Amino acid sequence: MAGSAPKSVRHVVLDELSGGIVEKLDAGSAAFINSSGLAQVSPMGMGLYRVEPRGKVGSVRTPQLQLDVRPKDRLGLERLLFLLSYAGEPGFREDDVHAAAAPELWGALAESLAQLAERALNRGVLQGYLTMEESLRTVKGRIRISEQISRRPGMLVPLEVSYDEFSADIAENRILRAALERMGQVPGVRPDVLSRLRQLKGKLDGVTRLPSGAPLPPWSPDRRNVRYHAVLRLAGLILRNASAEAGEGDQRAASFVVDMGEVFRDFVGTALRAALAAYPGDTRLGVNALLNEAVEDADRLSVTPDAVHYLGGRPVVVYDARYAARSDAGASLSGDHYRMLAYCTALQVPTAWLVYSGAGEIKLRRVLNTDIDIVEFPLDLSRPPSEILAAVADLAEQSWGEVLRQARQG
Incomplete structure (x- = not known):
């Protein structure tokens, strides 16, 4: 074989x-x-x-x-x-x-x-220009004045020069x-x-x-x-x-x-940022958000969602990718929901999208006594790459639609 x-x-x-x-x-x-x-x-x-x-x-x-x-x-x-x-x-x-x-x-x-x-x-073999820095007895390229003065004060040669060389290296x-x-x-x-x-x-x-x-x-x-x-x-x-x-x-x-957790998180972040580029605003990965008020830096608590979309400099929706966020029964684990709730609270956004690896249906969960929604979005990695990317594009479209809906209501 x-x-x-x-x-x-x-x-x-x-x-x-x-x-x-x-x-x-x-x-x-x-x-x-x-x-x-x-x-x-x-x-x-x-x-x-x-x-x-x-x-x-x-x-x-x-x-x-x-x-x-x-x-x-x-x-x-x-x-x-x-x-x-x-x-x-x-x-x-x-x-x-x-x-x-x-x-x-x-x-x-x-x-x-x-x-x-x-x-x-x-x-x-591909070739390109490579910047070389050498000490020579003749001028080639340009003289590096600061290096010449610091290394050889009062000396005319050798010269500290820099030049570009067309090379395969x-x-x-x-x-x-x-x-x-x-x-x-x-x-x-x-x-x-x-x-x-x-x-x-x-x-x-x-x-x-x-x-x-x-x-x-x-x-x-x-x-x-x-x-x-x-x-x-x-x-x-x-x-x-x-x-x-x-x-x-x-x-x-x-x-x-x-590490499949890192692979999944990196893939979702990269693909989601590319998909959201079609909509207003900008997507930032690995945003560090302050969770509590603290007098000293040592007392500060922060959270780091995988992706946050900003509009006019203000966060409007948050995403997290969890490779192992799904139980065998198909429901996301409660610990992930606590994390999403913390993201929404720290960033003051109304909706968080929990992207997990697996098949299933999209589920929306409203957190009691709040106006926060957590949406579970399955991403089936067993599908062909074109379909996986299409699913991420669908995630971007649906989440942006939710941003517009809440903006109209607000």
Whole structure:
């Protein structure tokens, strides 16, 4: 099967809500799984360990074991990668990730990266202007006067200069090279895909290598680098969430771990802000609102809703995205309603929209002895990406309609 782990590697699949299982593991695999944060591995003696999900999803691969923890509601691999990518780049297309070509995460990531990198580099390595700062004996570009005076007072040479050089050693290529290296270190990637990744990295050998753990250099999408857009979005996803490291000898282990609560919150915020751009006002994410009156800063209490829409500088509606906000019976948990009530009180808005992951019907709940409404809005992540985005657009339309209705009444 394409992209599957070697036969010698056991493949264990868990649901993120499952209670865990007992597996026979070697100490190295147990330690790596624990360090990844994907699951809690506890020794039980005689080489047996209890493996329990820790509220995150992803995959860990060691020389002996591949452990996959999958999202609830049987959310497919294609959907997970779409949500991750869209949160980082609105407008991300689902066909930018070739998950259908590989039945598991590592195969999908490797194949997608190879295909997108080949497309990006088909016309050659991208070049751009890079600002260089050097000490030279002749003038090149412009002299950095302040540095010249502070570093070499009274000296004419060498000169502290700054100039632009047309080079392939730019942020876009550094990010791409780092992602190709990262995926090339993952054990179990199909040999033909691994060969493609190495050939692609060879085209970037003259590009500065990013140190492990270093922040990604900033880049801005424009017409010059348009052919790199898709591969850089995927490369960023890989570098932010995947790790690969060497073990004993030439054995390697790799992990790709994400927090679905954060993924859902980031996706809803990004998609909602894009949808609300069609209406007056502006949408702000992660607004910090004061909840109480306090004389000293240490006594201040604040709340941070996921999104707030403002009109004329005044908040008019608040939103919160809760991946685990739904019980098995389909009703949202009361703790989330308390939180929404606090948002409305702190921001003085009449309506809060609780966006939760799952299927169901929209429900409106009026809080007793108040004029505050809490609307539960389900977002079914099992649907195709186009339908998920259409549902977010419907959320924006309905919530804006409620703002207009209350404005007329007020």
